[in-house]
Amino acid sequence: MKVLGIESSCDETSVAIINEDKLTANLISSQDFHQNYGGVVPELSSRAHLQIVNPLVKDALKKSNLSLNDIDLISATAGPGLIGALLVGLTYAKGLSLALEKPFIGVNHIEGHIFSGFLMPEKPEFPYLCLVVSGGHTLLLLVESFTKIYKLGSTVDDAAGEAFDKVSKLLGLGYPGGPQIQEAASNGDENKINFPVSDLKQKYNFSFSGVKTAVLRNVQSQGGIEKLSEEDKNNIAASFQFATIKALTRNLIRALENYEVKSISVVGGVAANSHLKSEVTKLANQYGKFIVIPDIEFCGDNAAMIAFRGKSLYENGVRHKLSYKPFPSLSTNHFLEMTK
Numbered sequence: 102m103k104v105l106g107i108e109s110s111c112d113e114t115s116v117a118i119i120n121e122d123k124l125t126a127n128l129i130s131s132q133d134f135h136q137n138y139g140g141v142v143p144e145l146s147s148r149a150h151l152q153i154v155n156p157l158v159k160d161a162l163k164k165s166n167l168s169l170n171d172i173d174l175i176s177a178t179a180g181p182g183l184i185g186a187l188l189v190g191l192t193y194a195k196g197l198s199l200a201l202e203k204p205f206i207g208v209n210h211i212e213g214h215i216f217s218g219f220l221m222p223e224k225p226e227f228p229y230l231c232l233v234v235s236g237g238h239t240l241l242l243l244v245e246s247f248t249k250i251y252k253l254g255s256t257v258d259d260a261a262g263e264a265f266d267k268v269s270k271l272l273g274l275g276y277p278g279g280p281q282i283q284e285a286a287s288n289g290d291e292n293k294i295n296f297p298v299s300d301l302k303q304k305y306n307f308s309f310s311g312v313k314t315a316v317l318r319n320v321q322s323q324g325g326i327e328k329l330s331e332e333d334k335n336n337i338a339a340s341f342q343f344a345t346i347k348a349l350t351r352n353l354i355r356a357l358e359n360y361e362v363k364s365i366s367v368v369g370g371v372a373a374n375s376h377l378k379s380e381v382t383k384l385a386n387q388y389g390k391f392i393v394i395p396d397i398e399f400c401g402d403n404a405a406m407i408a409f410r411g412k413s414l415y416e417n418g419v420r421h422k423l424s425y426k427p428f429p430s431l432s433t434n435h436f437l438e439m440t441k
């Protein structure tokens with residue numbers, strides 16, 4: 102089976118092709134111009150997706166030595182994301198499906214991330230604990246199969262990636278902030294400042310708005326960003342990164358103590374963070390679990406994960422009509438509730 106995947110939920114346009122079990126193309130075009138605005142401008146994002154999606158599909162087919170008529174299934178991100186951006190990829194995919202008379206599947210972007218570990222040579226084994234850490238979402242899940250995903254916890258305010266982005270902006274390090282904070286942190290002292298991270302009553306939930314405010318207060322107490330030396334900024338970045346990752350691993354440890362799993366997978370943009378990777382790998386070794394953290398190419402937004410998820414849904418009997426609608430946010434009851 103040859104699957105075409107299209108991703109356009111935010112500021113990356115991506116097109117991928119999976120031929121049988123082999124990923125033959127995963128082209129990603131990042132809209133770097135949003136940096137000039139300090140965040141993603143939805144209208145500009147939609148226009149850029151519209152300009153690039155067709156050329157990317159052509160390039161992906163060429164790279165895979167295939168023509169459009171060879172494609173058996175077309176999948177595209179349906180949500181969550183920016184509605185105008187989603188509409189571009191989704192409508193394009195539906196048009197192809199209609200013209201080629203091939204099935205179409207609208208993919209949930211978060212589910213794309215959840216199964217992105219399967220794009221790696223060594224794949225997660227069910228059941229696994231999945232920590233989803235992206236710019237828009239932070240979720241701790243128990244994944245039993247391709248169709249059974251239980252939610253253990255989620256963020257009650259900011260997502261982990263959002264916290265990295267906001268703190269980076271606050272320190273004048275630019276957007277998006279994850280890689281910049283990681284770089285600054287590598288030159289700083291993580292024990293310099295004790296930034297607290299909330300521990301909530303629901304022990305698998307997360308909250309990152311407090312640590313962001315604590316960073317703001319710290320900067321203000323030192324007389325504002327203009328008064329900070331590079332060393333001060335590096336120390337703040339390192340201490341913030343330490344506290345944020347501590348909160349993520351704290352809840353993961355709780356889940357490891359409570360649920361019998363075979364593996365752990367950390368996915369989404371923040372999974373590219375080297376400190377998070379090394380902390381989770383240590384934990385996996387300690388608990389004797391197999392760990393799968395996708396390569397950077399599959400951590401950030403990409404269409405390979407959308408093609409893979411489309412394929413796994415198709416193989417589980419899912420078919421979508423062309424009336425399938427895009428959705429901007431993840432519904433609170435999207436995943437199964439864990440009662441034990």
Ligand code: KG4
Pocket residue numbers: 111234235236237238261262263265266277278279280283369370371372373374375400401402
């Ligand atoms: O999954 P993703 O590409 O997009 C969403 O679906 O949201 O995640 C983007 C997020 C951004 O917040 C970005 O700052 C963060 O991932 N990120 C990182 C790193 N690289 C990207 N956060 C921490 N450390 C990194 N190295």
Ligand code: ZN
Pocket residue numbers: 210214235236369370401402
């Ligand atoms: Zn994402």
